[in-house]
Amino acid sequence: MSEDTFEARRTRITGMLRPDTVFVLPKEVEMARWMVYGISDSPTPPTLTISQERAQQIADGCIHPQTHESIFTPLRLSWILPANVIVTTVMVGASATGSYAAIGASQWLNQTYNVSHYYANRNASNASSDMDLAMAYFGATSASVVGAAAIEKFARASKYSKQLRLIAPFTAVTLATFLNMTLMRKSEVFDGVVIRDEEGEEMGKSVKAGQIGVGTSIAGRILTAMLPMTVPTAISNHANATFLKASPRLQVPFYMATLCAVIQATTPWTLGLFKQHTSVPVEYLEPEFQAHKMKSGKRAEQAFWNRGM
Numbered sequence: 001m002s003e004d005t006f007e008a009r010r011t012r013i014t015g016m017l018r019p020d021t022v023f024v025l026p027k028e029v030e031m032a033r034w035m036v037y038g039i040s041d042s043p044t045p046p047t048l049t050i051s052q053e054r055a056q057q058i059a060d061g062c063i064h065p066q067t068h069e070s071i072f073t074p075l076r077l078s079w080i081l082p083a084n085v086i087v088t089t090v091m092v093g094a095s096a097t098g099s100y101a102a103i104g105a106s107q108w109l110n111q112t113y114n115v116s117h118y119y120a121n122r123n124a125s126n127a128s129s130d131m132d133l134a135m136a137y138f139g140a141t142s143a144s145v146v147g148a149a150a151i152e153k154f155a156r157a158s159k160y161s162k163q164l165r166l167i168a169p170f171t172a173v174t175l176a177t178f179l180n181m182t183l184m185r186k187s188e189v190f191d192g193v194v195i196r197d198e199e200g201e202e203m204g205k206s207v208k209a210g211q212i213g214v215g216t217s218i219a220g221r222i223l224t225a226m227l228p229m230t231v232p233t234a235i236s237n238h239a240n241a242t243f244l245k246a247s248p249r250l251q252v253p254f255y256m257a258t259l260c261a262v263i264q265a266t267t268p269w270t271l272g273l274f275k276q277h278t279s280v281p282v283e284y285l286e287p288e289f290q291a292h293k294m295k296s297g298k299r300a301e302q303a304f305w306n307r308g309m
Contacts, residue, residue, distance in 0.1 A: 009272035015053075016061035017264060021078045024058050029070050032058035037068045065276070066124040066306055074113075075120035080267060084228065085260050087113055089252070091169040092233050098156070098165070100149055106169075107144040111176055115140060118184060122308045136184030144176035162237070170229040174222050181218050185308070188214050193307075195289070197300040203292050206303065208285045209278075213307030216274040223270040232259040278307045 003009050015021065031048040034040045035055040050058075061078030064071055074083060087110050094106035115137045148168050155164040182189065188210035195206045236255040244251050279302045282289045292300045 003275045010268045013268035013271045015057040016078045017081050021057050021061045029062050039068050071120050075117045081263050089256055095165045095168045103148045104145045107148050108141055111141040111144050136180050139183050140176040140180035143179045144172040147175045148172035166233050173225050177221050185214050193305050195303040195305045197294045199294045206285045220274050227266045228263045232262050279304045
């Protein structure tokens, strides 16, 4: 599917979040890989009837666009909804308790998932070393735990404790996301990423393109977390104090249902803000690319690369 317009990108993300894409079967993933990329692990193509549109949805949500390999199920982009409902519920619940131990454990859980998820959906043209992954994991986990604990400390001494605990999970995640992606993808920031011209020919590595890709990935992830980590909590706090006050057993299911609805409604809009297969005018990149000529003899005007998600 084209990513040229925001609406096309929003539609693409919406298709990835469909429940039947989340729980797709391995044979459907293999068929989608054959239909979209012409690749199969078996000598003969898989035999399964699915539409081209359905194959594209499965490929977008379950298969890495560069390696064309099936992504480990819980780390797929199509699993954004169920994974984040579980992890966010744990984080917000821990923040509400005011327990340092619960807050630290929930932030550790979230960053363990995030580091794994970001790695699985990275730009695969730059290999991340074990040290890069370890630094990203340690940096993100430390930042989120320390940040959330610091907010809890302020909350205990403030008359605005409820409001501070409302924003604590999102604030910690924002700080951790910045450190996580910067450390894990530092080779893209400092060494650059492979870019291609309009005819698909490799132009070389661009540091500026790498920085654009990582920067927009960080912005997209922070925006994607913003509403799900604040709005459902505010709605649920009001509900718990009013019509759910007499039904405490319904409070957690109500929160999770609200969270699910907010993620489903907002994620296509926030992740759709930036193209996954990014392009920028070559004039924004290093001087050597501004004079690049394609095989046809024409001067390249746009550079393309996969920024990851």
